Amino acid sequence: MLDKDMIWMLVEGTRDTLYMTLMATLFGYLFGLPMGITLMVTAKEGIQPTSRVKQKVYAIIYKVLDVIVNIARSIPFLILMILVIPVTKAIVGKSYGSAATIVPLTIAAAPFIARMVESSLQEVDRGVIEAAQSMGAGLWRIIWSVLLVEARTSLLIGVTIALGTILGYSAMAGAVGGGGLGDIAIRYGYYRYQTDVMLVTIVVLVVLVQILQSIGMMLSRKLDRRRA
Amino acid sequence: MDPIIQVKHLCKTFQVKGSQVDAAKDISFDIERGDIFGIIGLSGAGKSTLVRCLNLLEMPTSGEVIVDGKSLTELSDAELRFVRRDIGMIFQHFNLLMQKSVLDNVCFPLKIAGVKKQEARERAMELLRTVGLEDKAGAYPAQLSGGQKQRVAIARVLASNPKILLCDEATSALDPQTTKSILGLLRTINETYGITIVVITHEMAVVQEICHHVAVLDEGVLAESGTVQDLFRAPKTEAARRLILTGTEQLSRMRGGTAVRVTFSGQSSFEPMIANLILEYKMPVNILFADTKNINGSAEGEMILQLPDVKDTAERMIQDLRAKRLGVEVLEHYVG
Numbered sequence: 001m002l003d004k005d006m007i008w009m010l011v012e013g014t015r016d017t018l019y020m021t022l023m024a025t026l027f028g029y030l031f032g033l034p035m036g037i038t039l040m041v042t043a044k045e046g047i048q049p050t051s052r053v054k055q056k057v058y059a060i061i062y063k064v065l066d067v068i069v070n071i072a073r074s075i076p077f078l079i080l081m082i083l084v085i086p087v088t089k090a091i092v093g094k095s096y097g098s099a100a101t102i103v104p105l106t107i108a109a110a111p112f113i114a115r116m117v118e119s120s121l122q123e124v125d126r127g128v129i130e131a132a133q134s135m136g137a138g139l140w141r142i143i144w145s146v147l148l149v150e151a152r153t154s155l156l157i158g159v160t161i162a163l164g165t166i167l168g169y170s171a172m173a174g175a176v177g178g179g180g181l182g183d184i185a186i187r188y189g190y191y192r193y194q195t196d197v198m199l200v201t202i203v204v205l206v207v208l209v210q211i212l213q214s215i216g217m218m219l220s221r222k223l224d225r226r227r228a
Numbered sequence: 229m230d231p232i233i234q235v236k237h238l239c240k241t242f243q244v245k246g247s248q249v250d251a252a253k254d255i256s257f258d259i260e261r262g263d264i265f266g267i268i269g270l271s272g273a274g275k276s277t278l279v280r281c282l283n284l285l286e287m288p289t290s291g292e293v294i295v296d297g298k299s300l301t302e303l304s305d306a307e308l309r310f311v312r313r314d315i316g317m318i319f320q321h322f323n324l325l326m327q328k329s330v331l332d333n334v335c336f337p338l339k340i341a342g343v344k345k346q347e348a349r350e351r352a353m354e355l356l357r358t359v360g361l362e363d364k365a366g367a368y369p370a371q372l373s374g375g376q377k378q379r380v381a382i383a384r385v386l387a388s389n390p391k392i393l394l395c396d397e398a399t400s401a402l403d404p405q406t407t408k409s410i411l412g413l414l415r416t417i418n419e420t421y422g423i424t425i426v427v428i429t430h431e432m433a434v435v436q437e438i439c440h441h442v443a444v445l446d447e448g449v450l451a452e453s454g455t456v457q458d459l460f461r462a463p464k465t466e467a468a469r470r471l472i473l474t475g476t477e478q479l480s481r482m483r484g485g486t487a488v489r490v491t492f493s494g495q496s497s498f499e500p501m502i503a504n505l506i507l508e509y510k511m512p513v514n515i516l517f518a519d520t521k522n523i524n525g526s527a528e529g530e531m532i533l534q535l536p537d538v539k540d541t542a543e544r545m546i547q548d549l550r551a552k553r554l555g556v557e558v559l560e561h562y563v564g
Contacts, residue, residue, distance in 0.1 A: 007463040050287055050305060131323035131381075135284055135337040135388065136304075136312035145339070147326050225327045 006197065010185060014204055017180035018100040020170040025163050028109030035110065036117025037143055039065055043228050045122070047139060048130065065114075072111040076170050080108055081176060098179035101170060109166050116161065120154035153224040160216025164209050171205065181205055199205045231258035232392060232424050233282060238291035239279050240448075251277035252288070253448045259441075264418050264425045266435035266456070268471055269445030275428045278445065279396050282426065283315045284308060296391060313341060316385035316423075320397035324369040329357065330380050331365040337388040348387075355383040359413065375406035382413060386421070393417070393425045393448040400436060411438050432471050436460065436523045444468045456523055460530075461491045461555040469557075486535045486542040487516065491555035493528055501552060502533070505545055511536040513545070532559070 041047045042062040075083070081104040085095045088103040127179055132146045148155070174182025181201045189198025222226055240252040251274040259265045269275045280286035283291055284300050293300045298311060311551055324333050338348035356362045359379040369377055385393060395414065399407040415438050418425050427439055435442050435456055443453035446467035453461070463469045473489075491505060505513050514534035517533045521528050535542040 050284065050308070123328075125321075125323065127319055127321055127323035128325060130285055131317065131319060132336075132340075133285060134312060134315070134317040134394075135340055135385075137340050138309055141340055144240040145336070146325065150325060152327060221328075225329075226370050 002207035010181075010200060010204065013179075013181040013184045013201070014208070017170055017205075017208070020098045020101050020105060020173070020178075020180055021163060021167045024109055024166050024170070025159070026107030026202065027084070027102065027106040028113045028162060029159070031110040032113025033117055035065060035069065035114035037121065037147070038062075039069070039114060039118040040121040040147070041139065041143070043118075043122075047142060059144075060173060060187070069111040069114055071154040072087050073115070075108075077104070077108050077172055078175065080104055081178075101173040101180070105166055105169055105173070108169060109162060112165065113158070113162050116158040117155065120151045123154055124150045141176055152155075152206070153220045153226075156216060156220035156223065160220070163212045163216065167205070167209060167212070181210065229258075231260045232261040232296055233259040233426070234292070234294040235278075235282070236292040236294070237262075238278070238281060238293065239289045239456060240274075240281060240286060241289045250448045252281065255291070255445075255448075255450045257443050257450060257453055258426060259426060261424055262418070262422050263441055264415070265429065266427045266429065266438050266439035268429055268432065268435050268442055269467070270471070271430055272447075273430075273445040274431070274448040275445055276396055279317075279394050279426065279428045281390075282394055283312055283317060285317075285372060290557065313337070313388045314390050315392045315394060316390035317394040317396065318378065318381045318385055318398045320383070320400045322369070322374075322381045322401075324384070325379055326369050328368075329365070330361065330367050330369070330372070333369065333380055334384045334387055337384060341388055349352040351387060352383070355386050356380075358386070359383045373406075374402050375410060378402065378406075378410050379413065382410075382417070386417065390423060393423050395425065395427045395429075397428055397430070400429070400431070407434070407535075408437070414438060430471075435519075436521050436528075438524075440524060443515060444471065457526075457528070460521075460523060460528055461559070473559075485537045486539075486546075487559040488533050488546060488549070489555075489557045489559055490531045490533060490549060491528065492531075493526060501549065501554070505548065508548075509536070509541050509545060511541055 038061065042058040042065070044059070044062075046058070049058065067137055084104050084107055087107075088100050091103055094101045128150060129142060129146055132142050137146070170178065170180055171182030171185070174180060174184070174186045177183065181204060182207050185198050185201040188194040189201065235258075236256050238252050238255045242249045242251055249453070255278065267275050267278060276431070277286055281288045282295070283295070288301065295311065300308065300311065303311060307388075325336065328336070331349065334352035334355055335348045338351060343351070353362060353365060356365055359382055361376060361379050361383065364372065364376065364380075367382065372380065393414075399410050402410060411434065414425055417423055425438075427434060429435060439456050441454065442456050442459055444451040444459070444465065444467050446465070451465040451467040452463070459468055460472065463472055467488065502513055502515065515531060516534050517530075517532040519530050521530065535545050546556055546558065
């Protein structure tokens with residue numbers, strides 16, 4: 001049952017799962033982080049510009065982004081995966097395998113990450129932002145040196161949550177030939193009734209999530225200077 | 229006369245759930261270069277809104293704020309950011325970067341101004357020495373006491389060599405001892421660097437301690453303004469009287485007789501005026517409250533007396549006191 005081939009397959013599956021998860025998280029932040037920052041800044045309670053015209057522009061940007069994020073967030077991942085197959089094919093060249101799964105994973109992760117980033121940045125003390133403004137800091141300076149620095153603990157916890165969620169999504173991708181541990185669990189555990197393989201994949205997934213969680217929490221605690 | 233800040237017909241209206249709140253109603257005043265100017269009012273009087281209009285953290289609904297000859301509302305965003313470097317601000321809750329060390333906090337305005345890292349660090353260390361915190365350069369704000377945090381904030385604000393320093397309730401979160409030392413530091417800064425300081429507070433004691441001029445705000449309206457001595461000796465408005473008499477509120481429970489507030493400067497001769505009153509009118513005079521305050525270095529005494537419940541006698545006693553060139557006010561509101 002759990003012979004050498006099977007173990008090798010599980011190792012490969014784990015590698016693929018990690019590859020998909022890490023890449024999708026990376027790309028997810030590539031899009032989600034700027035989106036989250038934009039949401040926080042352009043919100044009514046964000047960092048309002050002085051001119052009325054710019055305030056109007058901000059309001060429009062917020063509304064548009066808010067609607068996009070909400071729509072994307074309400075499409076179930078399994079359906080989204082099928083929906084974006086043309087996009088996946090255009091980017092990766094095929095619609096199955098772990099590299100191809102990164103595309104729908106990223107599309108699903110980005111709006112979710114944007115919301116987490118938005119809420120992390122909202123936790124930054126208004127007074128500190130005001131202090132930076134009073135020193136003559138511009139918007140970019142405030143984003144870079146105040147928001148991202150002051151919220152870094154919360155942002156890192158967000159990364160940890162994102163990793164766990166995306167790992168879960170990547171397993172779901174196994175249902176449509178996504179590769180990785182989810183793929184193995186479905187092919188062997190579900191179609192071939194090999195419960196032991198199923199159990200091993202579950203254990204590996206649990207351990208992976210635990211490790212990612214612990215590293216994330218440790219880092220965020222280490223980087224937090226708010227404790228005396 | 230060389231005003232560094234001119235506020236002209238400033239109005240600020242907030243829309244709160246459909247209803248209008250006037251935080252500032254047609255406020256005009258000037259602040260002289262090198263002055264320590266107090267803006268005092270009870271909470272909700274509009275002080276914070278007013279001070280935020282002085283560096284445009286809050287956009288006035290109408291009116292003008294002219295700083296060093298420039299009308300702030302007419303500046304572009306970039307110009308405004310540049311002018312803001314000349315207007316430092318410190319806050320009630322210090323507003324330090326919690327994830328940055330003390331040294332990095334002080335370097336922050338220099339970073340904004342594009343000063344080179346090495347140069348910024350040297351200047352920051354020098355400023356930390358000025359505020360007496362050079363040994364805390366590597367510490368984080370969470371490890372400091374309130375007074376130390378405010379000192380860091382002061383070092384940070386001085387980094388960009390401002391011409392004006394706005395203090396928004398800067399001592400309200402501190403204990404009396406620390407408040408005194410922070411106010412002392414502010415006075416030193418005013419004297420050594422010639423920085424004009426604007427102090428927002430709800431505490432008369434703070435105004436008396438360091439301000440030269442003061443404006444009293446009451447429900448968004450500038451009730452009165454002038455020198456601190458004048459306000460203390462002869463407050464013209466009810467709002468000012470209320471602020472001066474906080475600390476003596478318990479008097480409102482007293483009954484009978486006429487109460488008067490008598491003020492005298494430390495230079496006035498120590499004639500036994502109360503003893504004389506009693507001897508002359510053969511009627512008791514009750515001292516309800518007495519205090520001496522240091523206002524800009526001169527001792528100012530204040531006393532609240534309860535005069536006899538005979539209208540005529542009380543009237544003549546007041547005239548007697550006035551004849552001795554003492555400040556006398558009748559406090560109908562507080563006793564009766």
